[in-house]
Amino acid sequence: MGALVSLSLLALLVIRYRRKGHFSYPTLTNTSNPSVWEKVAFTTLIILTATHLVFNLLETIWTPLLPWDAFSAWTHVAKVWFYTGELTDFVPAAQWLAQPDSPAYTSHAYNYPIFSSLMQLWTAVGLGSWSETLINLPQLLCGLAIGMALFSECRQQGASRLISLSVCYLFLSIPLINTHLSLGGYADIWLAGFTGLGFVKLITGLKEQQPIAITGGLLLIATATLIKNEGLIWFLLALLTTAIFQLSSRQLLTTLALTSAAILACLLLETTSLELGTLGRVGYFEGKIFAPNMPGLTFQYHNVWPAYFKNFFLMGSWNLLWLLVFTSLVTALIPPYTPTKKLVTTFVLIFLAGQFFIFFLTDQARWAEKYTALNRLPLHFSPALIYACFLLWHDQLKLKTEKQATSNELHNS
Amino acid sequence: MKPVAIRVINLLLALIIGALLSLEVVTAYLESSINEKTEIKPLHFTEDNLKFLLNQGEVKNNSFSVHAFTNGLAVISSGQINLSAKNYPFLKYSLNSNSTVQPTFFARTAGNPNTLMRAALPDNRAGIIDLGTQPQWAGQIIEVGFLFEGKQGDSFELKLASLEKASLKNHWRLLINQWLKFEPWSQYSINFSWGGAKYQATPLPLVVTIWIVFSTLTFVFLNKLSSQPWHQNRPAILIIFACGWLLLDARWLFNATTQMNASQQTYAGLNETQKLAKGLDAHIFTGMQKLKQTVLPQTPVKIILLSDPETQLYYALRARYHLAPHNVYSTHQLPAKKQLHTGQYILVIGELAGFSYNRFRSEITWKSNTRIQATRVHRGDYGQLFLLQ
Numbered sequence: 093m094g095a096l097v098s099l100s101l102l103a104l105l106v107i108r109y110r111r112k113g114h115f116s117y118p119t120l121t122n123t124s125n126p127s128v129w130e131k132v133a134f135t136t137l138i139i140l141t142a143t144h145l146v147f148n149l150l151e152t153i154w155t156p157l158l159p160w161d162a163f164s165a166w167t168h169v170a171k172v173w174f175y176t177g178e179l180t181d182f183v184p185a186a187q188w189l190a191q192p193d194s195p196a197y198t199s200h201a202y203n204y205p206i207f208s209s210l211m212q213l214w215t216a217v218g219l220g221s222w223s224e225t226l227i228n229l230p231q232l233l234c235g236l237a238i239g240m241a242l243f244s245e246c247r248q249q250g251a252s253r254l255i256s257l258s259v260c261y262l263f264l265s266i267p268l269i270n271t272h273l274s275l276g277g278y279a280d281i282w283l284a285g286f287t288g289l290g291f292v293k294l295i296t297g298l299k300e301q302q303p304i305a306i307t308g309g310l311l312l313i314a315t316a317t318l319i320k321n322e323g324l325i326w327f328l329l330a331l332l333t334t335a336i337f338q339l340s341s342r343q344l345l346t347t348l349a350l351t352s353a354a355i356l357a358c359l360l361l362e363t364t365s366l367e368l369g370t371l372g373r374v375g376y377f378e379g380k381i382f383a384p385n386m387p388g389l390t391f392q393y394h395n396v397w398p399a400y401f402k403n404f405f406l407m408g409s410w411n412l413l414w415l416l417v418f419t420s421l422v423t424a425l426i427p428p429y430t431p432t433k434k435l436v437t438t439f440v441l442i443f444l445a446g447q448f449f450i451f452f453l454t455d456q457a458r459w460a461e462k463y464t465a466l467n468r469l470p471l472h473f474s475p476a477l478i479y480a481c482f483l484l485w486h487d488q489l490k491l492k493t494e495k496q497a498t499s500n501e502l503h504n505s
Numbered sequence: 506m507k508p509v510a511i512r513v514i515n516l517l518l519a520l521i522i523g524a525l526l527s528l529e530v531v532t533a534y535l536e537s538s539i540n541e542k543t544e545i546k547p548l549h550f551t552e553d554n555l556k557f558l559l560n561q562g563e564v565k566n567n568s569f570s571v572h573a574f575t576n577g578l579a580v581i582s583s584g585q586i587n588l589s590a591k592n593y594p595f596l597k598y599s600l601n602s603n604s605t606v607q608p609t610f611f612a613r614t615a616g617n618p619n620t621l622m623r624a625a626l627p628d629n630r631a632g633i634i635d636l637g638t639q640p641q642w643a644g645q646i647i648e649v650g651f652l653f654e655g656k657q658g659d660s661f662e663l664k665l666a667s668l669e670k671a672s673l674k675n676h677w678r679l680l681i682n683q684w685l686k687f688e689p690w691s692q693y694s695i696n697f698s699w700g701g702a703k704y705q706a707t708p709l710p711l712v713v714t715i716w717i718v719f720s721t722l723t724f725v726f727l728n729k730l731s732s733q734p735w736h737q738n739r740p741a742i743l744i745i746f747a748c749g750w751l752l753l754d755a756r757w758l759f760n761a762t763t764q765m766n767a768s769q770q771t772y773a774g775l776n777e778t779q780k781l782a783k784g785l786d787a788h789i790f791t792g793m794q795k796l797k798q799t800v801l802p803q804t805p806v807k808i809i810l811l812s813d814p815e816t817q818l819y820y821a822l823r824a825r826y827h828l829a830p831h832n833v834y835s836t837h838q839l840p841a842k843k844q845l846h847t848g849q850y851i852l853v854i855g856e857l858a859g860f861s862y863n864r865f866r867s868e869i870t871w872k873s874n875t876r877i878q879a880t881r882v883h884r885g886d887y888g889q890l891f892l893l894q
Contacts (some may be wrong), residue, residue, distance in 0.1 A: 140754070148763045154772040156780045159695040164824040175830035176805065188834055189844040191805070198834050225775050259748070265754045267640075267698050270761070276697055406708040408688075408700015411753045416746065417716055464696040489739060 126254065134254050140260045144270055145236065151231050156224040162277020165201035166225070172197055174222050179206075195456045204383045210281035221272060228276025234285050235273040238475050241262045241289050245296060245479060251486055262416075263475055265418035268409040268467055276286040286316035287326045288475030291439065294330055295480060298337045299435055321385050322469060325501050329446050334440055381454065392436035394457030399466055399500045409467050413474065418482040423488070432487040434479045441471050508733060515727040516741050520748060523641035523720025528713055535676040538706070545592045545670040553582050553649065555666075559724070568664035571627045581663075582650035590614070590646050593668035600626055609652045610634065612639040614647040623652070626758050631807045633679050637671065637885030638704065676706065684709045684756065687763045700756070709756060711747040720745045780889040788855070792887030800883045800890060801831060802848070808850040810835045817855040819834075824854055824887065839871040851879060851891040867894065 096239050108244040126134065129322040157163055173179055188198035212227040219226055239260040248257035263269060290312030299306030313330040316323030339347065358364050358375075365375030371384035380388030404414035424433040447470065451460040459465035469475075548554075552564040559640060561579035562571040571579045592628050596610055605624040614622070622641035624634050635643040649668070652660050670676050683702035688694075700709060724741050781790045808828065812821035814837045825833040839845075839860070851869065853860060859872040859891075869877045869891060879891040 120575060141750075143758060144761075147758075147765055150765055151768055155690065156772070156777070156784065156825075158690055158692075160692055160822075161695075168826050168829060170830040171826065189840050192844075192846045192849070195805075195832075197832050218716065224781060262750070265750075267700070267757050270757070271694050271698065275690060278695055318599040330588065363804070373629070403697060405714070408698040408753075411757070412710065412713065412717075412746065412750050415717070415749075439606055440611040462696075463693070467697050468695075485739070485743060 124215050130252070130254050131184075134257060137254070137257045137261050141239070141257070141264050143231075144264050146195070146274075148235070148270060148273040149231050152224055152228050152276060155275065157228070157277055158275050159277050161201075162275075165199065166208045166279060166424060167208070167212055168199060169201065169204075170209040170216065170227065171222060173209065173213045174185070181502070203321075205279075205318050205320060205323075206301050208282055211282070212277075213309055215490070229397065231276040231281050232273050234277045234281050235264065235269060238289060241292070242475055242479060246482055249296070249483065249486060250490070251482070255482075255486070259478055261414075262478050266409075266411055266413060266474060268471055272471070279372075280471050282319045282471040283316055283323060283326075285471040286312050286319060287323065290316065291330065291333075291473065291476030292479045294333065295435060295439060295476065295483065298334065299483070306338070310334065312335055314470075322472070324383060325446065326472065329442050333439055335444050337435065360446060360480065387437075389454035389456060392453060393453075394452055394453050394460075394498055396457050396460040399460045399463065400451075403463055416481050420484050424484055430487060432483055436484045439480055442452045443470075443477070478486065508801065511731050512671060512728065512733060512741060513863070514739060515724055515731065515733070515742060518627070519720045519724035519727060519741075520745065521545050522716075523716050523725045523745075527672055527712055527716040527717040531680070531712055532677075534671065534707055534802075536673055537675065538676070539671045545669065547597075548668040550583075550666040550668075554586075557581050561653075563678065566664075567652075568662060569666075571661040572656075573656070574653070574657075575803070576643075577654055577656060579653040579661075580650060583648055585647060586644050586649065588668070590642045590644055592670060593646075594635060594642070594671050595679065596624070596634045596636055597632070597669055597671040597675075598626060598634075598666040599631045599664050600629055602629055602659070603659065604655050606654045606659075608654070608661055608663070608686075610636075610653055611650055612641065612642065613648040614634075614641065614689045615647050616643070617641070618647060623729075628650075631665075633675065633682055634666075635679050680706050681784050684744070685759065688760055689764060689767060700839075706802045710753060713752055716862070717745055720748075762821040780826075786820055788886040789820050791822050793824055794886045795885065796852075796883060796890060797828065797831070798867065805832050806832045806850060807831075808833045808852050809840065809845070809856065810852045811839060811857055811860060812837065812847065812854040813857050818856075818886070821854045828852075839869075839875060839877075842875060843878060845877060845893055847893055849893045851893065853888045853891075855888055861867065861893070862889070 136327070150489065158166055169182060176392055177455060180200050181201040183191075183194075183196045183197050184202055188196060211230050215227045215230055216222050242263055243256045243260040246259045251259075269281070269284070270498075272278060290309045292309070293305050293312060294309030296302070297307075297309055310327075310330055313327050314322070317327055335344065335347065341397075365373050365377035365382055368374050372386075373382040373388070375382055376391075377388070380390055382388050404410060421437065424437045450456050450469070451466060457464065465505075507661075549567070550569075551567045551655075555564075555569070557564075557569075558580040559575050561575065562569060562581075564570075568686055569581055571581075572578065576662075590612075598610075600608065603607070607627060609623045609625050611624075612622045613620075620641070622639060624636060625630060625637060628632070651663060651666075655661070666821040683705040684700075686702040688699055688701070690867060720741050724745065728741075747859055771783055775783070778794070781787075785792060808831055810825055810833050812822055812835070823834050825835050862868070862871045862879075863870065864881060867878055867880055869879045871874075871877070878894040880894060881889055882892050883890040
């Protein structure tokens with residue numbers, strides 16, 4: 093329902109802005125004829141990207157449901173719904189035991205958002221039978237859609253077909269993305285779609301000051317809250333990014349002062365948390381941080397640098413994505429400071445701060461030490477991280493081309 | 506010469522020089538781990554120094570063919586020997602088998618003669634193992650050999666097996682094996698990938714990063730030498746980065762192709778039931794199918810599923826999944842008596858400490874202090890199913 097509301101709002105926004113003339117399909121600025129080398133490189137990349145997708149498709153079709161959380165949580169729910177023919181309730185174990193006559197089911201995942209399970213249910217309903225393999229086909233299509241969206245965004249930024257396809261290939265060739273497209277049942281690839289592409293649109297909107305893109309991006313990220321509980325934290329990070337770029341220094345300082353005052357008042361009044369009915373506790377209570385539908389997180393420093401270094405730079409999950417991100421970040425710190433550099437730096441730093449908060453400052457560190465969420469949470473941002481790196485390099489190469497053109501003109505005159 | 510041509514030549518040179526420099530760095534690192542420079546000849550396993558303990562195969566041209574098993578096991582052993590572990594840190598071999606069970610190399614040391622050191626032979630082809638990384642491979646070795654687990658119809662062929670000294674060639678061979686080691690789908694795949702072997706002397710992404718850094722520095726230097734403008738470096742740096750990415754992607758695609766072949770051989774052409782019956786939890790799937798088809802009612806019933814959290818959790822959760830749409834609560838403790846009701850089922854997966862059933866009294870006993878009337882309605886490889894009275 094929430095997803096429908098978000099998407100309806102998005103559609104309404106587009107209609108409204110088109111009527112007012114604020115929205116038009118962008119014109120492609122780079123339509124020059126590619127050279128032979130570019131054509132060869134383009135064809136090679138198409139073949140490589142297709143190879144990855146074919147591998148993912150065959151694995152989806154052949155391999156029955158494998159990953160742990162799929163059969164123990166997400167897909168189990170979908171299977172129950174399919175066979176019972178209704179969206180049966182899932183309740184905590186204590187409630188299940190206390191109500192022997194209730195038709196409700198129980199699972200440790202009773203408070204997980206239902207989007208991912210609904211997608212599998214929808215596929216099974218469409219197929220007319222439960223399939224251990226084909227229920228995961230939409231996830232593959234989700235990956236393909238993210239790749240195509242990245243291609244489209246890059247083209248709209250004036251990149252050539254080759255560069256745009258390279259960005260799409262970078263995303264679809266990340267080993268962990270391939271795994272999530274081949275072994276379905278987890279919600280992370282959907283989150284990569286909504287959060288990742290939401291941030292892509294938000295970055296574009298903030299860069300070009302397009303309210304439609306900013307709102308669209310925020311709505312996409314807001315929808316992510318309906319896919320996994322982490323979506324809420326990503327939405328807060330998106331709001332923070334937007335505030336930094338949309339508010340003036342004075343407004344930002346005022347917001348900061350008001351927030352600090354509110355926190356201080358809460359501390360003085362000893363009211364640092366609230367009970368929000370079915371959403372549970374929110375705030376800081378007895379040494380733990382609470383967010384809706386999430387267990388309390390104990391606030392404590394954990395040194396998980398070694399796990400991060402190993403997973404990001406020494407193991408095979410990410411290819412060279414983090415080398416690209418960190419070199420791009422370093423490049424962005426070299427003057428002159430363009431608006432794109434500031435935007436990309438802010439986005440990457442906010443993303444890193446989010447990871448730092450979750451894994452270094454709370455007991456979620458155990459999932460970093462076990463190499464699980466440490467990789468799966470950054471996966472949600474991977475489309476936006478690749479896009480941010482693209483923007484940075486594209487901007488610099490564009491500046492260089494413009495400088496060269498100006499110098500040529502001066503030379504000719 | 507055109508500036509573009511100069512840049513292309515510089516780029517190619519930079520990539521080659523960068524590759525040579527990074528190979529040199531890796532070689533220097535591998536050499537640093539070789540302590541002994543003395544001349545030690547490899548110990549080749551032949552029919553003269555390795556024998557079948559029972560008549561379980563034959564030796565032809567130093568190739569050991571195993572095709573019979575005693576209690577599911579075949580053994581070839583060196584008998585009593587005496588060699589220094591530190592002189593032979595590598596085991597080289599060539600293996601060809603039709604079994605999915607990996608044979609193991611074993612050794613016995615003078616310091617701990619009653620314990621067998623074991624190392625699985627992971628490749629169904631030519632392979633090399635770094636025994637030096639195993640803590641038990643130390644001191645004087647008094648026996649070595651190979652264990653083959655199998656059943657009727659399984660066969661193994663082991664040839665060219667030898668214990669080798671630490672040499673640069675062996676280290677490089679091992680490293681390449683580690684980089685290209687096949688990583689099949691497993692429960693950790695959805696979270697991370699090792700990118701080859703779990704332990705790699707120098708991980709491939711690190712070597713590729715070193716290559717990119719050296720190539721970039723070399724290109725910048727060459728461009729400066731040929732007086733090319735600084736800003737022309739950026740596209741070349743991206744191309745160097747792309748080369749690194751493509752190299753790692755080639756490794757991933759190599760792994761993916763092997764995985765695809767394995768998946769095709771295991772699952773292609775099978776229907777849903779046949780596919781599930783091939784899984785790690787095949788006995789659970791078969792058992793749950795039987796319960797659903799012949800024991801449990803067609804409409805969903807409430808089942809309390811009990812299992813040992815340490816050893817049976819995977820099977821318990823698979824059982825719950827296969828039983829859907831039956832309404833299953835998976836736990837490790839029997840709920841309080843007042844929370845149990847007539848008509849509910851109790852499913853026990855595997856062995857569970859503290860749980861027992863007296864069929865004469867139709868009574869479940871849980872941790873000696875809780876007794877519940879129940880009828881055992883089915884028993885199988887998966888465990889037992891009870892109906893509460």
